[in-house]
Amino acid sequence: MNKTISINISGFVFNIEEQAYEHLKQYLDKIRNNFSNEDERDEIMADIELRIAELFQEKIAPNKEVIVEEDIVQIQEILGLPEDFASADDDENYQDDKTETSSNDNNQEPKTKRLYRDTDNASIAGICSGLGYYFDVDRVVFRIIFVLLFILFGSGILLYLILWLVVPEAKTTSEKIEMKGGAVNVESIKEHVSNIKQTLTEKGNAANVGEKVRGAVDKGVVVGLSVFQAVSKIFGVGFTIGGIFMFVFLMILLFGNTGILPFIGPDRIDGIPMLIEIIYPGEEPSSLIFFSVVLVLTIPIISLITLGVRILFNYRQNIKIVAWTFAIVWSVAVGILFVYSTELASNFKSDKEIRYSIPLEDANTDELIISVMDDDQFSNHIDPYDDWGASELVKVDEEFIYFGLPKLKVISLYDTGSFRVSIIKESHGATTREAIGNIERIDYPIISKGNQLFISPYLKMPKEDKLRAQYVRVEILVPRGKMVKFGKNIDRVLRHLGDESVPYASHYEGTEWINLRSSFHPKGSVDYDQYERIFDNGQEQTDEQSTQEQED
């Protein structure tokens, strides 16, 4: 059963089904749109209607009183498509291709695309989303561009604010359609509305409640919310940028060559894996530890960046699984590091210091000349205070760890007598026995030749011993009235002269010193015998006391 309408065409009445009527009306409207000249149009339409009436008449039979959809279709076949009417229109249409094409375009619905702010999908004001529609690009692209502009030049914010002011918000349905670049007509609006309805249905009752709430919420709350949003955006930007900087910094620390972290870089210890290898007990787990270190440091940074991006772009995707994975991996990595660092700490538990006396060929000389041997591992031109000191002075090869930072202490004695030299070696270890073993395996040559003493610029220990805070200190005891002369490269190792510690970047190479009753003086500045005489007369008593003290 179908509803029928009665219509009047050219003075004739026909019964027509509602659907067929709609169809016919659309058809006639489209034909009408083809003609621009008003008088002509009316006449042509009258002719066409006349013809339609004639054709309807043919369709009607005693047992068929109603025009149905199919009749309309047949009539269209006879009369032709609306475009066929157009092709016989104004002469101008035939002048060239251009007008033909443009007139064709005019026959279709006019399409416009305008830049609006898309507040439905907005992070802040909907600029990027609007731009996305305008240029047919995903809005995320524009968001990234704006964030980059902000980071790089700071200009992104200004540009955004200007666009915010200038570009209108797409409020009405037709504006929203225009924003997306569709033609604004009844059909597209219908489609748009039905899309909205669909989404509303999908969202279910929540959307309806939301509508009501939105109606009830007063302006103050809205303002408050947008302020909150803006503040959270700022945090988002902060998190993201901060996180990125931290990440870059960390990468430089771990793999870079800028020397922010000691032990890394060319000619130094080959990155953290090597560092772990020469510190960590045993053979195998260095890569595991390295991996754990990287994870423990990077996971919080990546989380921070993710959080920032989520706040910034209003991402609402569920990332629970990722979050849990991060948390678990991070905990495991921390656990691994904890276990290993505990084990590592146990390897440093005991420490030991052993003093070795070095026999001198000519201990009774008046002047001892102290020089540093050629440095075949590092360089003859290293001032330990250059760069960051120790880190550049650790080196590893297949068999040995070299540590180029022995310390030399030249001590003035109150007593007269002969020169004495001792080496103090120290090390840590899991047990005192291990510490002693480590000490015994420290190779630190020292050569006495006549009145000359050559000391090594570095110590050497087997790689298997690992770094266990092995240190070497050389002490040269200079009796009263005796002299020392500092030879080649002495500044590399000299740390103490008398009671004074040697200041940075000082040059003792080539200098000569005399010990006048437990303090050093430049040779030649004071006459020793004269000094002794003055001293003996005035301070005999005190001198004896201090001698006793020293012997204690």
Place this chain on the structure above:
Amino acid sequence: MKVENTKAQMRKGILEYCILTILSNKEAYPSEIISEMKEAKLIVVEGTLYPLLTRLKNAELLHYKWVESVSGPPRKYYSLTEDGAKFLDELKNTWTELHTAVQQISKTHQK
């Protein structure tokens, strides 16, 4: 340049000529004209004809009179005016010239 446009332009001039020719020796109403043209495969749908007829009438090359129909609405019977007859004569000459020209050129350039 689309071939459809060229075709449409060629056909358009010829359509007017053919309508005038059909009406040169008899009165006819649109459906008659159309059926003749359909037979000649010049047009396929009626829609094309109505605007043409109206425009030719407005240019005073055609005029029409209403004739009652036995079954259905009255019909517009079109016929040539004097101007229309002259117009048709000119078109005929032009067409003959064009036809000859096209024939000759096509022959010369065949193969």
